[in-house]
Amino acid sequence: MENKGKVVIKIDNVKKIYPVENGDDVIALNGVNLEIRENEFICVVGPSGCGKTTLLNIIGGLEQPTEGQATIHGRPILGPGPDRGIIFQQYALFPWLTVKKNVMYATKFIKHEVPLMEKNPETGEMEQVYTTNENGEKVPAMKKVKYTKAEREAIARKYIDMVQLSAFANKYPKELSGGMKQRVAIARGYALNSEVLLLDEPFGALDAQTRSQLQEDLLRTWEKERKTCFFITHDVDECVLLASRVIIMSARPGQVKEVIDIDLPYPRSQATKLDPKFQEYRNHIWDVVYKMYVSSGSINNK
Amino acid sequence: MKDKVSFKDKMKAFKEKITPKFVKDYYQKKEDEIAAVDLINLSKPVNDVATSGPKKMKDFSLWPGWKSALVGVAGVIFVIIIWWIYAAVCEAAGKTSFLSSPIAVCEAFYNQAIASSNLWTHLWYSLQRIIVGYLIALVAAIPVGFLMAWYKPVRAFLDPFIQFLRCVPPIAYVPVVVALFGTNESSKYFIIFLAVFLTMAVTIYQGVKNVDLTLVKAAYTFGARDRNLFMGVVVPSAFPFILTAMRLGVGAAMTTLVASELTGTAYGLGAFINSQGGQLAMDNCIMGILVLGIFGIVFDKGLLAFEKRVTRWK
Numbered sequence A: 001m002e003n004k005g006k007v008v009i010k011i012d013n014v015k016k017i018y019p020v021e022n023g024d025d026v027i028a029l030n031g032v033n034l035e036i037r038e039n040e041f042i043c044v045v046g047p048s049g050c051g052k053t054t055l056l057n058i059i060g061g062l063e064q065p066t067e068g069q070a071t072i073h074g075r076p077i078l079g080p081g082p083d084r085g086i087i088f089q090q091y092a093l094f095p096w097l098t099v100k101k102n103v104m105y106a107t108k109f110i111k112h113e114v115p116l117m118e119k120n121p122e123t124g125e126m127e128q129v130y131t132t133n134e135n136g137e138k139v140p141a142m143k144k145v146k147y148t149k150a151e152r153e154a155i156a157r158k159y160i161d162m163v164q165l166s167a168f169a170n171k172y173p174k175e176l177s178g179g180m181k182q183r184v185a186i187a188r189g190y191a192l193n194s195e196v197l198l199l200d201e202p203f204g205a206l207d208a209q210t211r212s213q214l215q216e217d218l219l220r221t222w223e224k225e226r227k228t229c230f231f232i233t234h235d236v237d238e239c240v241l242l243a244s245r246v247i248i249m250s251a252r253p254g255q256v257k258e259v260i261d262i263d264l265p266y267p268r269s270q271a272t273k274l275d276p277k278f279q280e281y282r283n284h285i286w287d288v289v290y291k292m293y294v295s296s297g298s299i300n301n302k
Numbered sequence B: 001m002k003d004k005v006s007f008k009d010k011m012k013a014f015k016e017k018i019t020p021k022f023v024k025d026y027y028q029k030k031e032d033e034i035a036a037v038d039l040i041n042l043s044k045p046v047n048d049v050a051t052s053g054p055k056k057m058k059d060f061s062l063w064p065g066w067k068s069a070l071v072g073v074a075g076v077i078f079v080i081i082i083w084w085i086y087a088a089v090c091e092a093a094g095k096t097s098f099l100s101s102p103i104a105v106c107e108a109f110y111n112q113a114i115a116s117s118n119l120w121t122h123l124w125y126s127l128q129r130i131i132v133g134y135l136i137a138l139v140a141a142i143p144v145g146f147l148m149a150w151y152k153p154v155r156a157f158l159d160p161f162i163q164f165l166r167c168v169p170p171i172a173y174v175p176v177v178v179a180l181f182g183t184n185e186s187s188k189y190f191i192i193f194l195a196v197f198l199t200m201a202v203t204i205y206q207g208v209k210n211v212d213l214t215l216v217k218a219a220y221t222f223g224a225r226d227r228n229l230f231m232g233v234v235v236p237s238a239f240p241f242i243l244t245a246m247r248l249g250v251g252a253a254m255t256t257l258v259a260s261e262l263t264g265t266a267y268g269l270g271a272f273i274n275s276q277g278g279q280l281a282m283d284n285c286i287m288g289i290l291v292l293g294i295f296g297i298v299f300d301k302g303l304l305a306f307e308k309r310v311t312r313w314k
């Protein structure tokens, strides 16, 4: 691919073994290497059980690798954090909070920088404080503060509007359909404004129509913000439609089988699926994934 | 004798018949039958399910609330009528003391609650005991329930006691409680406390254990710390269980009230029911039981209304 961005997340020879009581331990990942660059939209496809969720959890800090390591900007990932937002397949909405409050939860703990002001003893007015940076230049001093309630509400409103749920802002999750819940989860994921967004089969449980709609919504937003995305799916069409780069994983043990740059121009839409190049990518990925199914015995097993 | 012999012979013949070859032939025959089915020319099933299918059960899911209430009221009236007839028959046979008639019970209520204030004095004593025992149990059960779910050693330590006490009806340890606490109010509080506490601690423990781990993970990814997690995720998740525990606790308090008032007191609804029963004053005794039950229903409905209000998200 042309102009490669700088590496954000690096997966370095990661192995993950789940100990199993009285049985063979499960090797979920074995020697996985991967670099996620700035402004990339990475899609991971592979047969179920090949360790996609495990890989996402390791990046998200919800699991630790057995061997190797995952780093973000060179620092090891030790746990979950607001620099890596996760959108879970099971939505993970707080059922006791309304849509608005759910989205506001994303900005509850994070901080942002504002100019550091101090009262001038002579004039009695608030003035910007200055400091010198490493190059010896005078720059405005900043301080880290939490978002105010009004700011959090404004952010929540923006993303609820984005997923077209303004009319449902004061409803509880139980009052929403599956597609609407997933849109809330997406709004909440976006409201966190993390550097990287991790999505685990977010549209897996939805009907075809809702899924197409949400794919388009996601594309529109990504084309605007170019937020680095790590998107898991088992839907080959979906991965070609969304991704700038596709990672095909193989099962038992989970490994990166093939990496494919998707050279289709953004903005994309469902119409992109008619592009002969799209068909080519799709057929190729299908071939690789299908062959894996056959050889693993998932399809022609007895 | 003859029969037995012939049965034995039959068994023997049967066993001889079932040789490996017989079994093999049997299955082969079945296979051949299946293979001989002409699938292509097999006639299609006749579609008469709609007309001759099993009769559907009546669907009551759309029944309005008032109909259910009506059935409930009708049931109560039915039982009262049966009771009335039974009492009348008993009275005709000259056995009045076995079951007072509904009229006699109403008269008893008039005498105890309107003509005098006896009933209210008893009720007041019982209410105090229930409230004190219940509140102490609630305050204790919430942290214990949480600790049991969060720290396995706490659970391991408490489990034997809880399992044991749940199997012993409160009335059984009345003498021990009297020996420990004497006959003053604390013995009553303690018995009610114990029953309510056990019920609540177990229910709250279940609730905290059932907290959805995905929600905990989600909270972490938004930057929540352990201390935010408790008030932000665990407590609201377990909240419906706490409310359920509170309602179950009321049930436990009501059902142990009578036992608690066996610890030497002349006052209280339970003591009243007991002493009146002992004197074969069945009208007062039944009246006391009815008041106790209605009192419990009112309590429960109050809590249920509260629960509905605060867990609209459920």
Ligand SMILES: Nc1ncnc2c1ncn2[C@@H]1O[C@H](COP(=O)(O)OP(=O)(O)O)[C@@H](O)[C@H]1O
Binding pocket: A018, A019, A026, A027, A028, A046, A047, A048, A049, A050, A051, A052, A053, A054, A055
């Ligand atoms: N907590 C766990 N304990 C034991 N085995 C697990 C655990 N989580 C996942 N696995 C196993 O690891 C493999 C990969 O799982 P997962 O990452 O969920 O796959 P995918 O998301 O690709 O379907 C599977 O075989 C699964 O059974």
Ligand SMILES: [Mg+2]
Binding pocket: A052, A053
């Ligand atoms: Mg998965």
